[in-house]
Amino acid sequence: MTTPTPYLSGTAGGASRRERQAQQMESLLKKFADETPDVAAAVLVSRDGLRLMDSGVEKDWADPLAAAISSMYALAGNVPSPTGERSPAQLVFxxxxxxxxxxxAAGSSSFQGGSLGGALQDTVLCVLAGPRADVGTTTHEMQRLVTRFGAYMDVPVRAATNADAS
Structure with a gap:
């Protein structure tokens, strides 16, 4: 008889490592939405449009929202530059x-192994904010959240460098 791998199956604590990571990320997401001024909700989706987790979005709205988020992010990344090059969007507003x-962008992960079959998926963070939200504060807090997510991602988002900006 083979022993189950703790990484893939339940541990003595009951939840697998990946399940605990997803729970910790969801807690960070909810805390972000609760503590960032004028933020109504936050949603983490896969680049192919699957809702991975959210801060309490109505479930009937979550799936169409996830599909729209994925589409908007993909569209922004396909806008050609004056030289014809395409590159992933840093921020879509x-x-x-x-x-x-x-x-x-929020990194790449397979943390939702059950719903994604263990495949590595690129993720996108979407924040829904009120009309009076301070964009600078909100985007700063988003970056801090994505940085915190890095500990749970298989491939964290790479910080922009001066070479990336030019």
């Missing part, structure tokens, strides 16, 4: 009368 949506 959408302002509407009822609020703002801010999208940012």
């Amino acid at each position: 959408i302002e509407r009368a009822d609020g703002m949506l801010l999208l940012q």
Whole structure:
């Protein structure tokens, strides 16, 4: 008889390592939404449009929202530069009368192994903020959250360098 690998199956504590990581990330996401001024919700989605976790979004709304987030992020990354090159968006900002949506890459992970079959997936963080939210504060806090997520990601988001900016 083979012994189950703790990484993939339950441990003596009951939850697998990946399940604990997902729970810790979800706690960080909820704390971010609760403590960042004028943020209504935060959602982490896979680049292919699956909702991975959120800060308490209505479940009937979560799936279409995840699909829209994924589509907007992909669209932004496919806008060609004047030289014709395409590169992933650093930040996507959408302002509407009822609020703002801010999208940012959040790393790559297989932490939701059950729903993603253990495959490595790129993720996108979406923040839904009120119309009076301070964009600078919100994006700063988003970056801090993505940095915290790095400990749980198989491939954390790489920080932009001066070479990336030029």
